[in-house]
Amino acid sequence: MTSTYQGQRSPTAAESAAALRRLADEITVLVWTVDENGRCIQLNHQARAYFRSPDEFSFRAWRGFIHPEDLPQVRATVARAIELRADYQIGYRIVRSDGSLRWMSGVGAACFDAQGRYCGYTGTATDVTAAHDMQEQLARSEAEYRLLTENASDLITRHDAVGRYIYVSPACQHLLGYAQEELLGRHPNEIIHPEDAPAVRAEVEAQQRHGRRPAQIELRLRRRDGQYVWVATATRVMVDAGTSAMTGTVAVSRDISAEKLMRQQLAEREERYRSLTSLLSDCYWETDTEGRFTVVGDEATPWLGTAASRLLGKRRQDIALDPTEPGLQAYLRSFARREPFRDLQYGVRPPQGAAPYYLSIAGEPMFRDGLFTGYRGMSRNITEQRRIEERLQALSNENRNLIENSLDMVCTFDTEGRFLRINPAGCRITGYQAGEIVGRRWHEFVHPEDYEHTLAVYRDTFTHGDGNGELHDFENRWRTKSGGEVCLAWSAKWVAEQRVIYVTARDITQRKQAERRLRQLATCDTLTLLPNRARLNEHTDARIALAGREPESLAVMFLDLDRFKEVNDSMGHEAGDVLLQQVAQRLRANLRPDDLVARLGGDEFVVVLPCAHGVASASAVAQKLLAQFDEPMLVSGQEVFVGASIGIALYPRDGETKEVLFQSADSAMYRAKAIKGNSYRFFTPEMHEKARARLTMESALRRALERQELEVHYQPRLDVATLQVVGMEALLRWNHPQLGRVPPAQFIPLAEETGLIGTIGEWVLQQACRHSRRWVQALGRPLRVSVNLSPRQLHDQQLVAKVRQALRESGLPAQLLELELTEGSLAQDPHTAERTLGRLKALGLRLAVDDFGTGHSSLSYLRRFPVDVLKLDRTFLPGLTEVAEGASFSTLAQAILHLAHTLSLRVVAEGVETREVFDFLKDAGCDEAQGYFFCRPLPPREFEAFLRGSLEQAACGMTG
Template identity: 40%
Template sequence: MGLPTWLFYDHPEAYVRAFDVAGKKWSIVVSTAPHFFIGGNDNALWALLVGVLFSFGAAGYLQMIVTRSRRIQMLVDERTMQLRTANQDLVADIAARKHAEQELQLRDRAIEASANAIIITSAEGPDYGIEYVNPAFERITGYAEEEALGRNIDFLWQRDSEQPGIEELRACLQEQREGQAVMRNYRKDGTLLWSDMYIAPVRDDYGRVSHYVIAQYDITATKRYESELEFQTNRDSLTGLANRTLLRDRLSQAISYAYRYNHPIWVLFIDLDRFKFVNDTLGHQAGDILLKAVASRMNSVVRDTDTISRMGGDEFVVVLPERTDSGLSTSIVRRLMDAIAQPLTIEGHEFFISSSVGVSVYPADGVEPETLIKHADIAMYRAKETGRNNFQFYTSEMNERALERLRIEGDLRLAIERDEFLLYYQPQVDLVSKKIIGVEALIRWQHPELGMVPPARFISLAEETGLIVPIGNWVIREACRQSKVWQDEGFIGLRTAVNLSARQFAQQNLVQSIQDALTATSLLPASLEIELTESLVMADVEQAIGILRDMKTLGVQLSIDDFGTGYSSLSYLKRFPIDVLKIDRSFVNDITTDPDDAAIVTSIISLAHSLRLSVIAEGVETREQLDYLQQHGCDQIQGYFFSRPVTAEVMTQMLRDGTRLQLTDDQPA
């Protein structure tokens, strides 16, 4: 049975091979599939078998070649992929390296361009030598790089080694940690450099510290600003003394210490006498110069442990805590007063400034800062009331007077509006004619509840508050009005004297205000006499001479009151355009018992006559005083021996009656 002559195959891996077997043409289907079919046109079995065997061998060979080719191709593809991946990694690595280099360059430029100093030190102690500094370090410290390399950073604080920040930096090095410290460094030229320093360790791949990086920030300007803020908060901007805030803090600390060790504290309240006169005559700039000079003088007297504070204006408070090596005594107060009282020249003018001081003592006068200051203030006002230029210790009675003073001050502001003031007049008598030739106008206050308030209780208060200016202007106008009344009654030669205070004398429009009073009342100028104290005109001689000359042009009379108590010299006295010298009552009181006072009175009378001036003695109360004055050529007297101050009505009646000085035993009371 012959083989089929047909052949079919349907496997995609099959292919046909044609060859001759026994002269016959055969087509063999060779396939890599598990089944195959062959076919031909001959039924010779041998030929078929040979063909089949050959086909199998060829197919296996071909299969081997194909498999190997594929394996090689896969290997090539795999290697190609690996090369491609390696190339991509290499490109990425190169890019990363370039980026890292750029970042390093950027960081290096940033360090080089930094406005703050950067310092890199070795981690090897004990020197921790500097290995790098940036240009900012050179600019900030003044040290060149070569001057810093290899050195320990402690050369920046020189001998200023007592700083908490130094211990912090050393601890950071020893403990290999980060830290921060504010320190006082010093530049190469020795100037102070405040630095905020940050330190951080640099670790290698194994975590070991190899270096330290220190960032140094220059905070000198910030510290200076903080100091200015602290100064403004706690110090008086003009004098540099402690202000109220710092005073209370210091006094509180002193009280705590004094309580613990049972020590006393003295609190002094100091007020400059007649400071307003300087301000009003030369201006506030001159006043500021005086205040700074006084502050400097007081600082030179007190101890380092004492505190001086300016409370405002011309008021100062001094805290004197007791130390173990020295107690507290009044000599400290006197040293302060003497230092203040030294002559002071301002803008070519010489001033003599005294002070009034009140003293309170802890714990007797209070245990709280506010209480001690208040009581010292009260004692200071008592010192002013007793004549100024002295000191007083606080007493409980002073508190009652202080309360009364507050009441009087409030009422005083309304006294002019309520028309509560009136003038009394004390006659002045000529010792030759024995007639009344003048009067001195003296203010009184008719208080609706307190009754008649004497000048001693309110004049000094009016001076301090500035109310003396409107009160003084009222006195001038009222005196001119009453003098005009007497003038109209025929007492043409009668002279009315009015005292001027320092505050009035300092008025810019003083001369004009006097002129206005004369004009308003139509009073003859020669009937008005302006009295000024010797100390007032001597405070600023040149200024006083100019004002006196301006007043003299009005036609009024001028006199120097309380003569002999100030600092006059003959050269100055000759330049004053004055008409009368008044001998102070302090010399007249003991004229018959004290040879020195008698000699002074005699000298004043002689001096006045040599200058063609009239002399009037005030405070004459006895026949013996009168006799002495008359014997030595005194021109006029004023005092209780002839008459106390009286109302305008009584004075008018005395003028109408022609009352004279009677040198008999029954003198008027």
């Protein structure tokens, strides 16, 4: 090495430093060797180009270019390796002269001679900047991908070739309630709704077979709590590049539950819009794809002179006065091209004897899922307008009359927007006289909030260079003379020859009010104008959010009217509506502006209000509201008294969500109603317990028939004179496996309230007829079975058919069936009851009035209804003391017996439990008796054994 540089001048220190600087900036691979004293004795060819001699290269100077943050680590690593005579490898950064950085990889290896003596180090320094940047980029890419995946609100999943989850993003916790590890290894079909699984399979198969691009499908996924959530899922099939075999799938699922709800709400609002059109003077219509009417509003009835339904199924050309009329032909062309149309006019052929009428129609095509389904639009009866136009064609001098009699504003402006003329309708609409408007500019009348927009439209339309312009159906608001505002729809035309703008304006105030009304309907009860359930839910959520966690800071009150049904039944539904409106006014008048009172429906109201002092504040408000019902309501000129029951729940004591608060207040309200009269109650936890117990019994009762837990027992009816069994009463019993024998007084009212009594009563009737038929055949005795009918059954329109079917299927003669009804059921709707009893009586069976004497109009019912038997309630039977003392009970019972016999009715005494009562009945001339004194109610098998026994011996035994 030394011979290479002989004869050359030794470089200066500055020259060596500059060469080393260039080396640090430029070298890509440096290969070096140093002796045992650290002096460089060998460099690679690329490095030698920078120095005259290898010893000009100095590691001490080289380290001066190493980044200060990396230098300590480099020094420590090299020093430790030299001390141990070990190899080393280290990465570090070099700072270039321009301040940029380059990454170097340094490697060093200890050298030894043949005798094993240490003789220095050899190594390399390699530029690895590109590799390092690529590695950093890859790390950032992986980090970004994981960041997106882990924090995405959408659920991202990967699946193996058989569909099992191999990756699930954290969004599954929020969307489905599952932790990631709970889904790994499971198959998606475990949580996909069974009805949606075929669509997922079809999508995967389509991509496999045809290479189709992924399509988004909507499906339902089951959450961990069992509820389903709607998602929009895009699935991509992953295939092996070499074999084209499917290696798995990747799916992205987005929660669209809110979107689905919005679609439903949109459909509901559209339906409300349809109903609103019935309030307009124009007629709404729809046609199918062939132009046949499918919907025609009732507004058309006055035009037709007959029901609007006459047009259903017909086309416009079928009813047209002249099929070649230009307006009708324009309609047919638009229909064929599926284009919207407006203001097309044609004549309609009227019913026989009526005058023709003319329509102006506007419509647009309807599409569903991209398919044309028909047209919808509005029709306006323009018969009168058409006749005027026909007259104008013949008599030009009637032009003024047309303008003067128009219902719309008709006026003219000059080039500066000043009124030149205005018709009476314009004066009526604005409230000004013609002299107060003519000469003034239209700018003075426009509502301030609409002025800038109106001026911009006016300038764009009428102030172009050529002065031409037209305006159609431009809407804005004007101030009237009285200070009010009116909504106008403007149409205008610039006539250059006359330098005049002809203008018409239609008063659309009512239409705008109707549109506002439509928006109001979404959150307002139409009868009382109080907020409805939707507004109540929104307001309560907002109040809960404001209340935070302050104890008892918010109250929810459920208010239900007492005796409202009596007003409805006695005075009619219109009177009931008036009453509800007055109640709403009183409630609103006695609450603060920030308090909300809403109507849920029927006679139920809800009040939500903040309560600074908890129970005390809520009690004061409840008392104040109840006090309003002390004063009568005036309905149809008559004073009406109603009461109210209020249930109160406090946030957060009685619930932290609106649903729980509503449920708690509702439970408290029912407790208040049980007290009778104006009262309120706060919610207590035991109310939920009672509600759950009732719900448990209701659920068990619904399954009682199919589980064969219900039984029909029979109690004999004896002829008082002969003590012979002449019949029996069928009595329902319930034997529950956990609840035991449930008393009829508990489950019969529940069955009546829930509507289950209809199914259960039909089953009892069938069982009683079947058993009676068997006993009549086996014993040869004409035993009559008595079956009770509930009030709900009596008002069942299919009752007569069900009785006829039970008799036919059992073979029991109709004269051996007796149906019992209470006075209360007859009193609910006497007219319906009278018709139903007449049809039942026509079958040949007997009718009995049960619990006679407990009603309020018993005697009138005995004359009105075709009754055969009167069952004397046990309350009219004397006790032992009363028999001994000859109390007034005896006299009353004898009077009832005498009355019944006078009306040719048989009398059956119920609840006979003692010999003394039986003797009294026998002496009084009672016809039949039943009760524990003779026999308790028995199941069918035991009752049949009783019948087969000696009734005469049993009677003798009782009398002995």
